[in-house]
Amino acid sequence: TQKTVDGPSMKDWRGGRAASLNIIPSSTGAAKAVGKVLPALNGKLTGMSFRVPTVDVSVVDLTVRPEKAAIYDEIKKAIKEESEGKLKGILGYTEDDVVSTDFVGDNRSSIFDAKADL
Structure with missing residues (x-):
């Protein structure tokens, strides 16, 4: 819950700033939730969220450090295959x-934006 105009927040100073005018860093339980669903990842993820003035949709900036060297095109191919296979x-x-x-109304849990790489 976030105030839409500036107002005091005893819990989170940033969260008390105007939601319609700011990008506000915040905490999230998403990384911990992933560890509960995928035990192999438990304790290996951290995360934060940004409250932004948008009607719907959110973004995850996922940074991965693979144990073995990986080429981005190979990662994209694997994700695309999974999105067309068992994760369709x-x-x-x-x-x-x-x-x-573009994602408002999309029922999928997550969409990998292949062009949003560094």
């Missing part, structure tokens, strides 16, 4: 030039 309808994959409103 859950994980999406796109190489389109998308923005957040």
